[in-house]
Amino acid sequence: MSDAIFDYFTQLELPTPTLGVDEVQRLFAEHFGVDVELAPLGSQQDQNFRVFARGSDEALGVLKLSNPAFSEAEIQMQDEAAARVAERQPSLRIPKLVEGPRGAMSAWWQTGEGRIHARVIENITGSTLTGSGYLGPDVVARMGELSARVSVALAEYRHPADARVLQWDLRHAERVIDTLLPREPDEQVRATLAAATAPALAALAPVAEHLPVQAGHFDITDDNILRPDGERLPDAVIDFGDVAASWAVGELATTLSSLLHHDGATPATTLPAVRAFHALRPLTGHEVDALWALVTLRGVVLVLCGREQVRLDASNDYASGALDREFRVFEVASSVPPTVMAAVIRRALGLPVAASDATAGGQGAVPLPPFRAPVALDAGTVSSLNDVGAWMHASVLENAAAAALAAGADVAYLPAWQPILTGAPARTPEEPATVPTGVTAWLAVPTILTGDVTVEGESLVVHGDGEALVLSGEGVAAAVGATAEASATDDETSATRATLPAHTRILIQRRPQGAPPAPAMVAASLAPGWRAVLGDPAAALGLAAAHEPDNDPAATDNAPDPHAILARRERVLAEVQEHYYAAPPQIERGWREYLVDTNGRVYLDMLNNVTSVGHAHPHVVEAAHRQMRLLNTNSRFHYAAITEYAERIAAKLPEHLDTVFFVNSGSEAVDLAIRLAMAATGRRDIVAMREAYHGWTFASDAVSTSIADNPNALETRPDWVHTVDAANAYRGTHRGADAHRYAPEAVAVIDELAASGRPPAGFICEPYFGNAGGVPLPDGYLSQVYEAVRRHGGVVIADEVQVGYGRLGGWFWGHEQQGVVPDIVAVAKSVGSGHPVGAVITTKEIADKYRTGGYFFASTGGSPVSSVIGMAVLDVIENECLQQNAWRVGQHLRRRLEALMDEYPIIGAVHGSGLYMGLELVRDRSTLEPATEETAFICDRLRALGVIMQPTGDYQNVFKIKPPLCVTIESADYFADQVERVLATGW
Structure with missing residues (x-):
């Protein structure tokens, strides 16, 4: 053990201490004067125990045997930082050194593995968020708040040891990756990690020198915060073992990364934490632009370090048990490019999104002759194209394009960035990709591409001044083959003679220089970020572009802004005339047992007994339409x-x-x-x-x-x-x-x-x-x-x-x-x-x-x-046998829900008959204490999983299961599956 502060790059291998229980008990009594019993705890690099005075069931504290690589100054810094946060944030529960019969329980032990520092830290009661269960938006927000409060408390703290170099310090992420990546034996893992590292480093490079540096905890993760027993929100921060000076935004990046392995987590679900952090410790524009790059790099480092630690120390169950969730963190973090998430986060915080050629829609490449008679198609939620359940059939869009071309259009097209309902899936536990990232076009006649055209995989790329247009889809496949063949047999410019077929779907995306490859469709929550990076190809094609939300804050692309409409509703309607959900989706279409929001997401409606025979039933609609054209008057x-x-x-x-x-x-x-x-x-x-x-x-x-x-x-x-x-x-x-x-x-x-x-x-x-x-x-x-x-x-x-x-x-x-x-x-x-x-x-x-x-x-x-x-x-009830359907589907659903009772004690009873059912949730089956709060959170989580459900009963602890009578067995199963998922993974 030297007095030098730790430098990871001089000692890559950090096996944890592995002292035996007998030796630890002997040394504990010898140094601290207490005879104890031990319960081992996991750690990446230290050895930890929960300690109990012999014969007591109340924990004395947590014994931390620090890795011998760390100096006394670093250990002192950790204790000082914890004390400072406790002083500056008195409402947080922060562990302190435990006082024993002989004073503070902190000492150097001479062990069979050499000189090791031992200290007993206060045992904070409660439970961590360890594991991959679901974290609700309020819990996610609280994690961001805790991260910010610690960051604020340590903003002015300095210590000679804070220059230590840890592998978790995101300032050193590139060097850690360069060091460990060649040591990773799995070639596919190496390639996957390298592919995600490059864009993250590219996004970080322009802003790195502008990022503020300060002391921080840098490990405020789901493992290191606790909530009091019986409470939902955490209020304690533990384990100050990674205290150092680094980029301040790394505090939040570390917290966000720990969210990503939890059930249902996406990059967008981290936004409550970002908002909460920003509210207490405002992020600079540079920090916002760096944030997701750091989250991605953190994911890469987690994977590399975890796998390295397991190879080094195969008996470390803590490290090996974390491998899957660490890889999940990486997968989710790298699923969206850092530049895209930077724009998403800017919008979420109300910060300006940098104006560029991408957002302005420049004309660096014009690959097609001017269109004389273009026809824009509307496949959004309220489009008549989707009436009478037609949205369930993707062929409807093809038919609409064909009809437009037959009527004389030289191109039929769907604008970019407008949510599409046509062909959307009916039951999705996650937000579906409904927003096209480019213009979808059907040409009336075969058309030759002009300009500098190359082949990339199955796409054609038209290069222009600082940008490119990428053409893909089934209509491009044949053109790609023909172009590639011509290029192999002709001169260098033959690629410019690529010909696009008529009457076939073609996706045309804009790709500014340096922009990441984009999927054809993205989720609505991420669409503003992708749009900021890619822009709209419409101008380059001579077509009308979709509205830009920044320029028209009262409207999105094809419908008024749901948030603005909700705010208007709350201004003009009486407060007691409530709406479902705190942040409700804007529902503008229904069909059978489905409800559809303006982003094209389809929800399963298991609540709506008002619409008994199903939403928008054609027979009912036609009857009303016919009679309205004839007469409607008073009943006299x-x-x-x-x-x-x-x-x-x-x-x-x-x-x-x-x-x-x-x-x-x-x-x-x-x-x-x-x-x-x-x-x-x-x-x-x-x-x-x-x-x-x-x-x-x-x-x-x-x-x-x-x-x-x-x-x-x-x-x-x-x-x-x-x-x-x-x-x-x-x-x-x-x-x-x-x-x-x-x-x-x-x-x-x-x-x-x-x-x-x-x-x-x-x-x-x-x-x-x-x-x-x-x-x-x-x-x-x-x-x-x-x-x-x-x-x-x-x-x-x-x-x-x-x-x-x-x-x-x-x-x-x-x-x-x-x-x-x-x-x-x-x-x-x-x-x-x-x-x-x-x-x-x-x-x-x-x-x-x-x-x-x-x-x-x-x-x-x-x-x-x-x-x-x-x-x-x-x-409809009589002709479609809906009463019989209510019995058949209801009995099936009852069996599914009753089967869950054996595994989940929160289910107290399944009430009802047919499609008038109630799932009653209780905290105790003996006392029948109603699980009111839990029921509300579960209903919110079900909505995130695509199911509309609300509580009923005097204690609001019963699911109001009253779907349209036309609901199917498949939908009932989906509902039961999602209820089971929530009960299994949390709410």
Whole structure:
């Protein structure tokens, strides 16, 4: 052990100390005066143990046996840096040296492996983020925040040993790579790492000398931060073993790299950390431009050093266990060129993206004659080209191009940088590539390329002044072969006679000098970065370019900016009129069980019971379109549709339920049903089940007692509302076999009301307990309660707004499951499949009693358009056997979800029937403590995986599984697969 500070390049081989447990225990007692038990911990280059005083289960601290290569000054610097961060950032938990019976537990030990420094560092409780589980955006942001706070705390710190040269210091990354790359025995690994290193070094070179240098931790990774037990966000930073002076931005680069092996991580998912870091410790423009190059180089160094360490020390399980995740870090880091990510990060931070010929769209190469009649195609989310599910077929785009050419266009083309829906995949757990990086063209006639043309692989490249145009795709393949053959047999300029075929897709990308090769399509989150680097080839082709977002901040390429629209929404709509998700995708198209955002991403909609027969069903659309062209007016006019629709709804119920009122929503339907009960009986008292939601109008809100919708629901009921216990056999007062008690107790409440001189006008509940997530009522419950109400002269109301219309699979109406017939049925949601249609069906006698209170009139309730839509929905349910589909798919999905219960204790129960299901999440299956926070995070993660899901229930801990009735087995499996993935990898 020398006093010289460590220089990695003079001692490449750093085997960890390997002292035996007996020797460590003996030396610990000898030097620190404590008899201890040891639990080994992993380390790349040191030897670590968690230590316990013998007989105690409380950790005394972490014993760190430093690698003998490190000097005393370096060890002192590590301890000082930790103390400084603890002082400057008191809200962070930072480990300190532990005091023992003989003072600070820090000493040199003379061991069987030579002189080794031993010190005991405070054991910080909690758990690290070690492993490759998912990290949510809030956790990612916190990691960036921690990185920044440590960087700020150490900004002015200096120490003579901070000039140490570590292989992890990114200032030395190039030298480390040059040293270790030749030693890597796997030729393919060498080539892969070298290919990623070159562009990273090229991006770093212009800014390296401008990067600020300071002391830093430089190892704030998922392994070295901890969150308190039971908490989500980390608040502790440990292991100051890599403290040194280096580029300050390396602190963030190291943190970002540690995110990349986690489930679902992409370069774009690191942006919350970048924003959080920048908010506390602003990055300079040069640092932003260097950042992803450093992340990439860190990935290369991790792979090389990890593999080198394992070759050197095959018994180091910590090092060998990290190899796969280190390679994953490298793969994700190098998946996007550093210059592209620099532009992405600049936009994310609101920093200017450097203007260049690439963004201006210069004309360095003009390879084709001028087009006289170009036709731009639109394949975006809202394009009519994608109507009626046509987006699921890529051939639609080819057909549109062919039609444009047949109509006289000399070129049909898709602009670059506009998201494309046509041909997009329907179920994707990651953000799909939907944005083309070039112009896609179909030529009317074979066309000769002009200029300096060469062949690169299967592409043709037209070279110009400082840039090139790259032509690829199926339409280029034949031209490439012909050009290459001519070049081999003709003169040097023969390559310029390359001919592009007609009526065949050709991708034309712009490639400024030094720009990286670009994929044909990229994800929308990365498209701004790629665009900044590549620019738009449209100008070089004489075509109109797509809008540049920087120049038009209110719009993206083919639709208004979703963020701007959301901000406008939040300014103009009442705050209580909420939207799903904190950062929602802008949904502008639906088809069957799918929803599509403006970036062309397709989500599986497992939530939407409003659109019962599927989004944009052609039969429903055509019915509405036809009737709108004929007539739409208020329901007092005489027209056939309202009569025909009323007859069809009534025909779905027992014969005596023969009279129909039309309204516009479920709230209105429930409100009217309550008024009918009051009018029919001449009374005002209503009995309702607790924990239910019935609507937002005065009367429907009065009988709603869900605390999720109104935390003060029970305390604020009007005096005419009386409640009975929620008949929830899973989480209610009586559970399991005891659930039979609910009905007699409800009957007792009704009898007591009557005895007090206030017999109820009616009783209302959902015949299948919807608010709890689709919990069936106990067998016989409604028959007993209905009998009691009727015995006292009241009427009974079935709120079928959510559970009716075949959703339960085995029954068309929810009350059929209980074997009862209500006096009044309120229904909405499903009946219009997204159109505002509601109905109340009752007996003629009850309906006539409403006359005593005046007349009923709903201007658009049962309007011509609403009526034909309602009939079209019934047509689809019947003709496409959607009730049967609900049963078949629902049973399959139930089996899939129930199978997960054996492995994941957070699943408390699978409720429901058919396609009205609830997955209830609990923290403890015995206490049924609701997993409210977890459910919200899981729903957010499912959205990232392409599934729309939201919580329900009084505790917001139940998945509201109510997809369109047309959902397929394949989609149900995808949903179950993604739920399993989230439960397995975290949220």
